[in-house]
Amino acid sequence: MKIQQRVGRWGEQAAADYLETKGYVILARNFRTAHGEVDIIARQENVLVFVEVKARSSNRYGYPEYSVSPKKRLHLLSAAEKYILNHPEFTTWRVDVIAVEGETGEAKVVHFENVV
16 A cells, blocks of 8 residues: 555544534545545535545645645535535535644644635
8 A cells, every 4th residue: 555545544544533523424435426526425414525635644735624625625626516416414514624744643633614
């Protein structure tokens, strides 16, 4: 496994753990469609939350959150739309970004809510 994949998986787990400590319920991870992917889909009370996770071992090449490009946002929204169409019980939703920095072990997590 490449180091980027290992850091990515570690970051997604750190983000999921963080969300659960904040009272979110994880509904799905790595939800894929033909047009995009959502790293984490969670529920916070009655709000459906689509989470893009960006992880870096350091910020030497920039902060993780800066790597959410306009193209990635479009793909994320496309996947979110597909999920919403299949789950009409949710009427309120938002898109969040979670940036995770660190090597292994303790993660520095920054949560940006309602970014799109």
